[in-house]
Amino acid sequence: xxxxxxxxxxxxxxxxxxxxxxxxxxxxxxxxxxxxxxxxxxxxxxxxxxxxxxxxxxxxxxxxxxxxxxxxxxxxxxxxxxxxxxxxxxxxxxxxxxxxxxxxxxxxxxxxxxxxxxxxxxxxxxxxxxxxxxxxxxxxxxxxxxxxxxxxxxxxxxxxxxxxxxxxxxx
Amino acid sequence: xxxxxxxxxxxxxxxxxxxxxxxxxxxxxxxxxxxxxxxxxxxxxxxxxxxxxxxxxxxxxxxxxxxxxxxxxxxxxxxxxxxxxxxxxxxxxxxxxxxxxxxxxxxxxxxxxxxxxxxxxxxxxxxxxxxxxxxxxxxxxxxxxxxxxxxxxxxxxxxxxxxxxxxxxxxxxxxxxxxxxxxxxxxxxxxxxxxxxxxxxxxxxxxxxxxxxxxxxxxxxxxxxxxxxxxxxxxxxxxxxxxxxxx
Numbered sequence: 001x002x003x004x005x006x007x008x009x010x011x012x013x014x015x016x017x018x019x020x021x022x023x024x025x026x027x028x029x030x031x032x033x034x035x036x037x038x039x040x041x042x043x044x045x046x047x048x049x050x051x052x053x054x055x056x057x058x059x060x061x062x063x064x065x066x067x068x069x070x071x072x073x074x075x076x077x078x079x080x081x082x083x084x085x086x087x088x089x090x091x092x093x094x095x096x097x098x099x100x101x102x103x104x105x106x107x108x109x110x111x112x113x114x115x116x117x118x119x120x121x122x123x124x125x126x127x128x129x130x131x132x133x134x135x136x137x138x139x140x141x142x143x144x145x146x147x148x149x150x151x152x153x154x155x156x157x158x159x160x161x162x163x164x165x166x167x168x169x170x171x
Numbered sequence: 172x173x174x175x176x177x178x179x180x181x182x183x184x185x186x187x188x189x190x191x192x193x194x195x196x197x198x199x200x201x202x203x204x205x206x207x208x209x210x211x212x213x214x215x216x217x218x219x220x221x222x223x224x225x226x227x228x229x230x231x232x233x234x235x236x237x238x239x240x241x242x243x244x245x246x247x248x249x250x251x252x253x254x255x256x257x258x259x260x261x262x263x264x265x266x267x268x269x270x271x272x273x274x275x276x277x278x279x280x281x282x283x284x285x286x287x288x289x290x291x292x293x294x295x296x297x298x299x300x301x302x303x304x305x306x307x308x309x310x311x312x313x314x315x316x317x318x319x320x321x322x323x324x325x326x327x328x329x330x331x332x333x334x335x336x337x338x339x340x341x342x343x344x345x346x347x348x349x350x351x352x353x354x355x356x357x358x359x360x361x362x363x364x365x366x367x368x369x370x371x372x373x374x375x376x377x378x379x380x381x382x383x384x385x386x387x388x389x390x391x392x393x394x395x396x397x398x399x400x401x402x403x404x405x406x407x408x409x410x411x412x413x414x415x416x417x418x
Contacts, residue, residue: 163217166213166214166215166217167213170213171209
């Protein structure tokens with residue numbers, strides 16, 4: 001499946017400190033140093049003309065080590081062009097090569113069609129197999145149940161979830 | 172046979188609990204399945220839910236347990252198909268229901284299934300050497316075995332099948348089938364000429380017939396009154412200890 005990627009930033013700010021460091025040393029800035037700061041960062045991936053996912057973040061700090069630190073990320077996932085779920089977190093990381101995303105702190109996924117909300121503290125999203133994974137504690141809330149567990153793997157629309165050490169309380 | 176009777180009398184209630192069907196005698200008929208399940212806790216080492224094609228399938232593996240107000244169920248694995256309504260459980264299945272006055276009724280087998288829509292269920296053992304086992308523990312103890320248990324939670328009926336054996340402090344019974352009908356308050360032993368042996372303090376007896384029927388009679392709370400009918404080519408004996416017949 002051919003996928004296209006688009007990255008936009010409403011305002012592109014150059015990391016002056018990093019540049020100054022690089023210039024003064026006469027070489028590339030060290031890995032991990034912020035090279036660019038992008039505000040209202042948006043990144044999306046499409047296939048065959050349809051959205052696969054779209055990442056929005058208030059800010060993205062892009063460094064030379066191939067990662068972008070994102071602030072208040074929001075990931076919108078689509079299935080057959082229809083918005084299937086939304087993932088939010090306080091912060092995260094995007095690997096610029098693979099586009100894999102790690103979400104951290106107060107991670108919440110809302111799957112609208114499944115009426116399911118997922119809470120955890122850290123969640124990794126792999127664009128290769130389009131699945132979420134975490135080893136952390138997870139809480140899944142459905143209209144009829146609260147499901148706790150530790151360790152999880154799920155697809156982006158939360159239609160296929162595997163949870164470990166699960167405890168379901170029917171309500 | 173009082174304890175054994177009580178065991179089977181309560182079997183349907185246990186089966187209802189096992190199936191989460193909300194049809195037990197103590198449950199108001201207006202209670203929905205969802206209301207009946209409120210507060211239930213289900214645990215397993217691994218849980219997978221797959222939704223698609225208009226169906227949802229939940230699969231649990233690794234020490235699957237269910238608990239709610241005196242009910243306890245466990246199995247090695249369980250699969251619930253929402254569309255068909257079938258809940259299939261495998262491996263070391265145990266169902267336990269706590270009753271009033273600390274009594275407990277339990278049931279165990281190797282493969283079980285219950286349909287949440289039709290309210291039909293079945294529990295089987297692994298083989299003749301590992302049958303379905305049921306037990307009653309309270310002031311008296313009673314237990315039994317059978318190759319298979321089938322029940323209809325809507326009709327409140329249950330059938331123990333193949334090599335049914337039941338024993339308690341007051342006697343033993345064996346038959347090819349034991350048909351329990353909760354609304355009628357009856358238990359019928361039939362097939363392969365069922366045998367009933369009773370050993371009470373004041374008398375003992377053994378009866379073999381084409382069928383042996385126990386009918387529950389009105390009684391005071393906490394007591395059991397039964398009428399026992401043996402029908403068809405009845406053979407047997409009753410023994411009164413010496414001196415008792417002169418009283």
